[in-house]
Amino acid sequence: MNLHALRLFYYVAVTGSVTKASEKLHISQPAISAQIRKFEKENNIKLFNIQGRGLVLTPLGNKLIKPLEKMFLIEEQVQNLIEDHHNYPEGKLRIAGNYLATSVLIPKWASLFKQKYSAVDVQITTVNSHEAIEKLINFEVDVAIYSDMGVPFANPDEFECTELYRDEYLFVVAPGHNYAFHKVTLKEIASEPFIMREEGSAARERLLRLCREQQINPPQIELQFNGLHETILAVMAGYGVSFVSSLVAEPLLKQGVLARVDVPGISSMNSILLGTRSREQQEMFVHDFIGLVIQQLDTKV
Template identity: 80%
Template sequence: MNLHVLRLFYYVAVTGSVTKASEKLHISQPAISAQIHKFEKENNIKLLQIQGRGLILTPLGNKLIKPLEKLFSIEEQVRYLISDHHNFPEGKLRIAGNYLATSVLIPKWASLFKQNFGAVEVHISTANSHNAIEKLINFEADVAIYSDIGVSFADSDLFECRELYKDEYLFVVAPGHKYSLQEVTLKEITSEQFIMREEGSAARERLFQLCREQQITNPTIELQFNGLNETIQAVMAGYGVSFVSSLVAEPLFKQGVLARVDVPGISSANTILLGMKRREHQETFVNEFVSLVINNLDTNL
């Protein structure tokens, strides 16, 4: 299979023209057109066809876009790994965590790891749970720490996950809110203005799941943030309600800057998972980090 020509086709498809692909790849337009045409002839297929003054994908060409996108993404990751091998000879540990993990859990673990593996570079990225999983699957992270959103790894021979904590999501408000420390129904609390994280965050997905289970209309998200801290700060300022992990909420309850709303009769469990490639596919220092995490789980959380 001629991957070079498939790359030419891919960039023609995603840019919409041979001209734009030529500018991006620094290859002449005639050379791109000739190679794609030759490939089509050799394989007795048609990937592109002329429509008016432009090009459109054939049904087969359209089917190829998604797998080619994955193929070239993996190729890019291989390039990064080789580059990292030269730039970080002792290794680079890439940790992707959701906002809960990077604000509450990972800082301690990363600090302990660096004390023992000072020469290994540690890169920590923050994303919602969905994107943290995607980073692991796309080889953009060695370890992902996220809340359970019901995603299982398609390639269970390569990836695995293990449970770190079980806590619960809580409805929280500012201490002066009318529902502060009160017992209310799910329908009552969801009629309030909500401050939530973006789509793809585990708490938001769990909240909407609860509403579906109880056949209640989803709350209106009046403010949306891409960070957990920003969400909490907005609630503390007194505007509305949020739904967050008890790992974040409990310390703020004790400080008196946040208050719980008791909503009985619902199950709001939050399972925090660590996803990784299986040990036999990992660098030694990655396995050491995972062992460190397991050995330093705080049972008081």
């Protein structure tokens, strides 16, 4: 299989033209066209049709885009690992955490780790829980810390998962809201405008699951943010309801800048998990970071 020709085809397809692919790959347009035509001839297939002055993917060409995207993503990840090996001889610890983890938990753990392993480079990425899991599966990070989405790993033998904390999701509003400090039903609270994180966030998925279980209409999400801090600030400003982890909410409830809404009969626990690849695939400093986290579990956050 001529991977070079497939790479040329892929970049022509995603950029939309031989000209743009030529500029990106620094390969002449005639060379790209010739390689693709040769590949088509060798395999007795057609990847592009000419339409006017442009190229249009054939059905087969269209089918190849997704698997090629995955293949070249893996290639890029392998290249990044090799570059990291040369650029960071003492190692590079890559952590992906959801917004809750990176705002409340990871800063302390990363600081303690750097005090002990100052030569190891630490890279922390903030994403939602779904993206944290994807980054771990795709070898983009060594450790993922996220809220339980209720979906097990497809290949459980390749990964290890440890529960770090269990807390509760709470309905919160501004202190001046009509429902502040009151008891209401889930149906009543769901009729209010909600301020939530983007799709893929654990809190949003859990809220929608609660509504399905109780067979009520899901709330209208009137404001959506890609960050937990922004979501909280919008609620504090006086508009709408949110559904957030008590790890984040409790200090603000004590300060009086947020108020809880009591919804009897509704309890939604949040498990915060640490995921990593199996121990034989871990570098020693990754194992040491996990050990440090486990030691800190009894320490007050």
